Amino acid sequence: MMAHTQKNDWTGRVLRLRVEGPAQGGEFVARHCGRVVFCRGGITGELVEAVVGDDPGRAFCRATVTDVLERSPSRIDTYCPAAAAGAGCCDWSHIAPGAAREFSGRILAEQARRIGRIDPAGDRVPVEVPAGDDASTGWRTTARWVTGPDGVPGVRLARSHSVVTEPCVQADPRITGAVRAAGVGPGREVLGVLGDDGEVHVAHRRLVEPAVRGRDRRSRQVAATRARARSSRAGAWELVAGPSTVVRRVGEHGWRLPVDAFWQAHRSAAAHYVDLVRAAVSEAPGLPGEPVVWDLYGGAGLFSAAVLDVAPRARVTIVEASRSSSGAVGTALDVGSGVVPVCARVESFLERTDGADGRPDLVILDPPRGGAGIGVMTDLAGRVGSRIIHVGCDPASLARDVGVLVDAGWTLVDLRGVAAFPATHHVEGLAVLDSPRAG
Known part of the structure; x- marks a missing residue:
C-alpha cells in the first residue's frame, strides 16, 4: 500500500x-x-x-x-491609514524608518549570499535615502488607484482584490486631491502624476481584475507577462486633468513624457541615481575618450544624460521596449549626435548586434522587477570591456544578475541599497562591477 x-x-x-x-x-x-x-x-x-x-x-x-x-x-504607530485598514501599500509603516533601512540592508546581503553566491562585507548592505530626502509621506509623484462599485478611489487590501478607501500616505497630497476630485466612476484604474513643473495629471481606464492567485507562487516572468496582458486589455488611458505630457527635470536636462511613461516614483530618486551613475562612469577603468555605452531598459534616457554629463563624446545607445518612453528620448537628448534610441526588447537587441559597436565599453541597465535574467547577463559578461552599472528594483533578481557576472570573473566594486519606497519593504539596489578585461 x-x-x-x-x-x-x-x-x-x-x-x-x-x-x-x-x-x-x-x-x-x-x-x-x-x-x-x-x-x-x-x-x-x-x-x-x-x-x-x-x-x-x-x-x-x-x-x-x-x-x-x-x-x-x-x-511605531502605523501612520498610513490605508495600511492600518489592511491595505498592502505601506507594509512597513509600523517600523521606524532607520530600522526599516537596516532590515532592508540585511535582506540585500542575504539575497546576495544565497542567490548570487556573493559575500558582501558585513551582515548588511548599506541603504541610503534618495538624495538625503528622508520624508516618509508624500514622496510619490506617480501613483495608481482603483475604484470599486461606489466609485471611490482606493488601494488593494493585502493579498486580496478588495479595495480599501482609507488614504495611503505615499502620494503627494496634490495628486491624491486631484484623483479624488476627478470622479471617474466605478470599475476604473486611476493614474495620478505630479510633474516637476507642479502640474497634476489624472488619467483613467477600464479596470481589468487580475486572475485569482493560486496557492503556488507564479514565476516573476509569468506574472510580468500576465500583467502586460491585463494592461493591454485595459486599453488606452483617458486624460481628465492636466496636460497630455508630463515635465520631468534632473539638473540641466528636461523631458516631456506621456502620462503613462515610466519615471522614478520617488521625487528624489531620479537625481540620486543620476549622481551615482555619474560617479560610476567617471571612475570606470580604462574608459576611452569616445566610449561605446549601452543604456539598457533605458526609458527616456535618464542615465544616458548622466553619462553625457561626464563623457560628452560618448556614443550612447538607449534600448527601451516601451514606445512611449523611447519616443521621449529626443525631448531631452540630442538624438543623432552620438545618441541612438532603439525601441526593442533587450534580448532582441543583443541577438542582432555585432561588430565594433556590439562590444560596448560600458553598460548601464535598469531592468524591471524580474531583472535582466541569466541569458542577458551571460551575454553582457562576454562583451563589455570596462564596467557594468546595474540598478535593480528587487533584491533577489539583482543578486541573481550580479552573481552571473561574478561567476564569470567580474569584480564587484560597489553594492548599495536605496530606500526609494519609504514605509514599504521594497528596496532598490545599485551594483557596480568591473570586467576582467578592464585595465
Missing part, C-alpha cells in the same frame, strides 16, 4: 510566535512546530500572536499579526 501523507492546514489558527529576521518579500520569519511562518506585521525579536491566512500545506504558511505581546523598540 502507498503511504498517504496528510498536508498541514493551519488556516484560521492563531499562533504565538517569536519573530526572527526579515525575509525577501517584506514578511518576517517565525517558526512553529517545525514549520516556517512568514509573518506580516511583525518585527525581529517581538513575541506576537498571528492568525494564519494562507497555508499551502508545505513547510511554510503565512500569517498576519493580530496582537503584539512583547514590543520591539523599532515599532
